Amino acid sequence: MASYVALSGGVGGAKLALGLTHLLPPQDLTLVVNTGDDFEHLGLHIAPDLDTLMYTLSGLSNPDTGWGRAGESWQCLDALAELGGETWFRLGDRDLSVHLQRSLRLRAGVSLSDVSAELYTALGIRHRALPMSNQAVRTQVHTDGGTLAFQHYFVRERCAPRVTGFSFEGAATAQAAPGVLEALRAPDLAGVIICPSNPFLSIDPILAVPGVRDALQQCTAPVIAVSPIVAGLAIKGPTAKIMEELALAQTAAAVAAHYGTLIDGFILDETDRHLAAQISTQTLRVSCAQSVMVTLDDRINLAHTALDFLRTF
């Protein structure tokens, strides 16, 4: 038996995660998902990355927007606007059912990981996705206009403020959710894949949960990351903009440098092949692949590449 762990944020990470689920049986894959973007909104617990992954794996995701559900309607939010309620965070009618059910179960004392398992199972997903923690870890975005909660930065302010740094409120006292550290310490662990998610906003919060970074450092299996930056552009979201604001080169090389000795391998997009020599070191091997995932085949192919790469260590 060989088991794998993948760390994932939202859209980009979910694409590769979907590919992995096509290649690995449920018992061989544990997805660990960022919950630093979670927030309370309209009295509901919103877990954007857990939901994006859930909708992606269950085939319910909206391929046009990259977030939310296909065939969504907006009756509730339209009516809420008439009441003067907050509508900057777009919650579709069908999506709302998830937030209602999750919030109800959380208030009943059920853990986030158990609620997520219930929701994923209800939607027919057999692979295991774990929130990074059952405690609240909330990404704070420090900007030249002050500190913003992640969704306020990301959705309400549309990433406009200039970023100066990040912090993960609650991380120091949070615990990894049941199963996370166990998966990273499994005797049959054959590899860890850091999905092509935003390193600062999607992966760093996971690494900030006590025990996770150490488990990655200490595991004997190889850890690889897939670059979310291709040809100096973020495939999705504000990664490149943030890197510029943090005075980092907007390159895959800077992403690899950010992960540093945590990773043993790095997957570059073919278009960035010229960076391979610059990135590779005695302890970091580089592989190139078609990493822009448009079709399902792209997702499966990249997952194949990642698993093949892991097997070369």
Added chain:
Amino acid sequence: MASYVALSGGVGGAKLALGLTHLLPPQDLTLVVNTGDDFEHLGLHIAPDLDTLMYTLSGLSNPDTGWGRAGESWQCLDALAELGGETWFRLGDRDLSVHLQRSLRLRAGVSLSDVSAELYTALGIRHRALPMSNQAVRTQVHTDGGTLAFQHYFVRERCAPRVTGFSFEGAATAQAAPGVLEALRAPDLAGVIICPSNPFLSIDPILAVPGVRDALQQCTAPVIAVSPIVAGLAIKGPTAKIMEELALAQTAAAVAAHYGTLIDGFILDETDRHLAAQISTQTLRVSCAQSVMVTLDDRINLAHTALDFLRTF
């Protein structure tokens, strides 16, 4: 100046309340609304009678169902069903916005009466509707199968269990919402109208709030009730069935007897004119009217009749 108070439950009461708002300016009418049907569902505070009245007064009500909103959709609940969530209480997508906003405001510490005022105002309603109390008073239905919370009896069990009695949990320690007792004690109070709502399930909870019954007994203005029973039939809801189960005659006379000395006048439907002599006493006058309200004109006409009747005392 002459002010009026109307006590109302849901559908039937809301119809007459709508008629009254067409005849009285906002400052001359206070609607006091049953909240004994309120309950927590899916983590939301649902206030069926406040909402039925709000939708009726704002023109948003669904004329076909008698509850909920016109042009409603059910995407959220359909998706919730796929998640295994509770769907026996039908919450439409647009209706949900009200429950979300109310629950959010209540959790922020705003009182039910203030939240209701915000919601009514947002929907353009200028007349004042007060919940009977800002504290939880919860109607319990005692049946041969045990005690049920009101909505479980009314919606989930569809009024099937045989009723043996009612109690109003929390009533003893509740306070009338701000404005309720003041309206009943107003020096210019010209009359109180008990709308044609279920006496046991919609009006008795209001009367159970400390101070309300006394204020009605002590006010010098006349108190009249409009019979919800016409020709032995409840115009809406389970009133007649409940009266049978409580071994009461299913007649307007039994409703008048239920209110007893609380009321000074009683409006019977024309079809029940033969009961007038039986009902009227030295302290209870009876008036007959077309009380089945199908059109808006019916609502306004019955409101006219009630106000005219009050002016004869």
